[in-house]
Amino acid sequence: MKVINPLDTTSLRMAVPRGAMFAPSLDLLEKVGFNVAEVRENDRKLVFELGEGRTIITTRPSDVPTYVEYGAADVGIVGKDVLLEHKRNVYELADLGFGVCRIVYATPTDCDPENGELKHLSIMRVASKYPNITRSYFESLGRQVEVIELRGSIELAPSVDLAEGIVDLVSSGETLKQNSLVERKEIAQCSARLIANRVSHKLKAKLIDELAVRLMEASRN
Amino acid sequence: MKNTPIPSGTKDVLPAEAIEQRWLESRIRGVFDSFAYQEVITPTFELQSAMDVAGEKRFNRSFRLFDERGEVLMMRPEMTTPIARLVSTRMADREPPFRLSYFASSFRPTTPQRGRQSEFHQAGLELIGADSPAVDAEVLAVLCQTLTACGLEEFSVGLGESSFFKALLDSAGVKGEDREAVFNALAERDLVKLSVVVAGIDISDDDRDAILGVTRLRGGSEVLIEAQDYVRGPAMEEALKRLARTYYLVSRYGFAGRILFDLGILSDFDYYTGIVFEVLSGELGFPVGSGGRYDGLLARFGRPEPAVGFAIGLDRLHIAITDQGGVSLPYAPGIALVGGFDPALDLAMQLREKGVDVMALPEDMKKKTAMAAAEGAGIGSLVMPDGDGFKLFDTAGGKGRKVKIEDIIDAVAAG
Numbered sequence: 001m002k003v004i005n006p007l008d009t010t011s012l013r014m015a016v017p018r019g020a021m022f023a024p025s026l027d028l029l030e031k032v033g034f035n036v037a038e039v040r041e042n043d044r045k046l047v048f049e050l051g052e053g054r055t056i057i058t059t060r061p062s063d064v065p066t067y068v069e070y071g072a073a074d075v076g077i078v079g080k081d082v083l084l085e086h087k088r089n090v091y092e093l094a095d096l097g098f099g100v101c102r103i104v105y106a107t108p109t110d111c112d113p114e115n116g117e118l119k120h121l122s123i124m125r126v127a128s129k130y131p132n133i134t135r136s137y138f139e140s141l142g143r144q145v146e147v148i149e150l151r152g153s154i155e156l157a158p159s160v161d162l163a164e165g166i167v168d169l170v171s172s173g174e175t176l177k178q179n180s181l182v183e184r185k186e187i188a189q190c191s192a193r194l195i196a197n198r199v200s201h202k203l204k205a206k207l208i209d210e211l212a213v214r215l216m217e218a219s220r221n
Numbered sequence: 222m223k224n225t226p227i228p229s230g231t232k233d234v235l236p237a238e239a240i241e242q243r244w245l246e247s248r249i250r251g252v253f254d255s256f257a258y259q260e261v262i263t264p265t266f267e268l269q270s271a272m273d274v275a276g277e278k279r280f281n282r283s284f285r286l287f288d289e290r291g292e293v294l295m296m297r298p299e300m301t302t303p304i305a306r307l308v309s310t311r312m313a314d315r316e317p318p319f320r321l322s323y324f325a326s327s328f329r330p331t332t333p334q335r336g337r338q339s340e341f342h343q344a345g346l347e348l349i350g351a352d353s354p355a356v357d358a359e360v361l362a363v364l365c366q367t368l369t370a371c372g373l374e375e376f377s378v379g380l381g382e383s384s385f386f387k388a389l390l391d392s393a394g395v396k397g398e399d400r401e402a403v404f405n406a407l408a409e410r411d412l413v414k415l416s417v418v419v420a421g422i423d424i425s426d427d428d429r430d431a432i433l434g435v436t437r438l439r440g441g442s443e444v445l446i447e448a449q450d451y452v453r454g455p456a457m458e459e460a461l462k463r464l465a466r467t468y469y470l471v472s473r474y475g476f477a478g479r480i481l482f483d484l485g486i487l488s489d490f491d492y493y494t495g496i497v498f499e500v501l502s503g504e505l506g507f508p509v510g511s512g513g514r515y516d517g518l519l520a521r522f523g524r525p526e527p528a529v530g531f532a533i534g535l536d537r538l539h540i541a542i543t544d545q546g547g548v549s550l551p552y553a554p555g556i557a558l559v560g561g562f563d564p565a566l567d568l569a570m571q572l573r574e575k576g577v578d579v580m581a582l583p584e585d586m587k588k589k590t591a592m593a594a595a596e597g598a599g600i601g602s603l604v605m606p607d608g609d610g611f612k613l614f615d616t617a618g619g620k621g622r623k624v625k626i627e628d629i630i631d632a633v634a635a636g
Binding site for chain 2: 069070071089090091092093094095193197198199202203205206209
C-alpha cells in the first residue's frame with residue numbers, strides 16, 4: 001500500500017495528449033524548461049520521469065481529463081473540444097494558444113436549415129463525434145434532433161443520406177467545401193487548455209500557478 | 222446461480238467493509254457527542270413541495286416517487302434542507318442555538334464513480350442560531366478532530382470566505398448579468414472563461430486584476446496578508462478580519478496546520494454566505510467532505526436563523542483512509558465454538574456474558590470446516606471439545622493447545 005502525502009508540493013504529474021497536439025505541447029513544455037527529449041523519441045513508453053519531481057504521462061487526447069479528474073495526473077493539456085464534450089470536474093487554468101479550431105454546425109449547400117423542420121418531418125438527424133456538444137447545442141435552440149454518433153469522416157454522412165447535418169471540428173474549412181457542406185453556425189472556438197485536478201490545484205497551488213503563468217507567457221512568444 | 226442486478230449507483234456492503242464503516246461512524250459519533258451535537262433522524266423521502274422551499278436548482282435532478290394521493294415525493298438529495306425544515310417546524314418553540322448531527326444516506330442520480338454513488342452515506346452536523354468566528358471555528362475544529370479520530374492522517378481543510386469575493390464584486394460594481402457570468406465561470410472552475418468574462422466587463426483594470434487575483438489566492442496563513450492588497454472598503458476588511466479571527470481560534474484547538482486558505486473557493490455562491498470549506502486528502506481527486514455558513518436557508522422556512530455545518534462523505538472517507546494505510550479496527554475478542562449450540566451451550570452463554578463474541582458451530586463439525594467457517598466470519602480463534610476439556614486453535618495457523626474452561630476467556634482476550 002502506497003502511503004501518500006498530500007502536502008507533498010514538490011512533485012507534479014502531467015498528462016500530455018498523443019496525436020495532433022503532442023508535438024506543440026512538447027514544444028511549449030520545452031520552452032519552459034521541461035526536458036522532453038525522451039518523450040519525443042520514445043513512442044512506446046507511456047510514463048516518463050523527467051527528474052526534479054516531474055513526470056509526464058502520455059494518453060489518448062480524450063482520456064486526459066479523466067486522468068486529471070481522478071488525480072492520476074495533477075495537470076494536463078487538452079483541447080477545449082474534449083472538455084466541452086466530456087464535462088469533467090477539473091479546473092481550466094490557461095488557454096495555451098495552439099491547436100486552434102472551431103466546432104461548427106454544417107449542412108449541405110443545397111439544404112437551408114431554416115426550413116429544415118418541415119423538410120425533415122421536424123426531427124433532424126445530425127452526425128457528430130461530439131454527441132454531447134451536439135445535443136446541448138440543439139437543446140439550447142429548443143430543437144429536437146437525432147444525434148448519430150460517428151468516430152471519423154463525419155463530413156461523409158450527409159452525402160450518403162445518413163444525416164441532414166453535421167457538427168464537427170474545422171480548422172481551414174477546406175474539408176467542408178470539398179464535401180459540398182456549408183457552415184451554418186459556429187458553436188464553439190477551441191484551443192489547447194491547461195487543466196488541473198481539484199485537489200492538486202489547492203495542495204500544489206504555488207507549483208501549478210507558476211507553471212500556468214510560464215506556459216501562458218511562453219505560448220505568447 | 223442467477224445474476225440479479227442492483228440499481229446503477231448503489232452498492233452492497235459486505236461484512237469486512239461494513240464493520241469498518243460502522244467503526245468509523247462510531248468514532249465520528251464520539252467526537253460529535255463530545256461537542257454536544259444531538260443526532261436527529263428525518264424521513265428518507267420528503268414532500269417535493271417542502272424541498273422546493275430551499276429554492277435549490279441542483280435538487281431538480283433527484284429521485285422522485287408518488288404517494289397514495291398522488292403527491293410528489295423526493296428521495297432526500299442532502300440533509301441540510303430537511304434539518305432546516307425540522308428546526309423551523311418541530312423545534313419552533315425551542316430557543317437556539319441548536320447543535321444537530323446526522324448519520325444518513327442521501328440520493329442523487331449520478332454516473333457512478335469510485336466515491337460517487339447515487340446513494341451515498343454522510344455524517345454531518347449543523348450549528349443553527351449562532352453567528353460568530355467562535356462558532357465557525359468550533360465547527361472547523363469538530364471536523365478536524367473527527368477526521369483525526371477516524372485515523373485519517375493526511376488531510377487539509379481548504380477554507381474560504383465567500384463574502385470577501387462578493388464584497389469585491391460589490392465594490393467594483395459588478396452586478397446583474399455580469400455577476401452571474403462571473404459566478405458561472407467560477408462554478409465551472411473555468412478560469413479561462415473567467416478571464417474572458419472579466420475582460421468584457423466595464424470596470425477598471427485594477428478591479429479586473431483584483432477579481433482574477435483573489436480567485437488564485439490560496440495557501441498557508443500568508444494568504445491573509447496577501448489578501449490585504451485586494452481590500453476595498455469596510456465589507457472586505459470585515460470579511461478578512463473575521464476569517465483571521467476564525468483561524469486564530471482554530472489554532473487554539475490545535476488544528477491551524479490543517480487549514481489551507483483558499484479565497485477563490487469556487488462553490489455555490491448563492492447558497493453560502495460566509496466561510497466555505499472542503500476537506501482535501503491526497504490522491505482522492507475530490508473532497509472528502511465540505512461545508513460552510515448558509516445564513517439564508519432557514520429564513521426560507523420562516524425561521525430566519527444563521528447556520529453553519531458540514532457533511533463528510535463516509536464512502537469517500539473510507540476510501541481515503543484505506544489509501545493511507547487502512548482502517549485500524551480495535552481488537553474484538555471472539556471465538557468459533559464447535560458444539561456451541563449443544564452440548565457447550567452453557568459455555569457459549571458464559572463467554573458472551575463476559576464480552577466474548579461466540580459463533581456456535583455444530584458439535585459434529587470437522588476441524589478443517591470449522592477453521593474455514595471461523596476464518597470466513599473474521600474470527601481469530603477456534604475452540605473444539607477435546608476429551609473432557611477443550612482445545613484452542615489460532616485460525617492463522619499453528620498447533621492447538623489444551624485449555625480449561627476458565628482459561629478460555631483469558632486466552633481469547635489476550636488476542
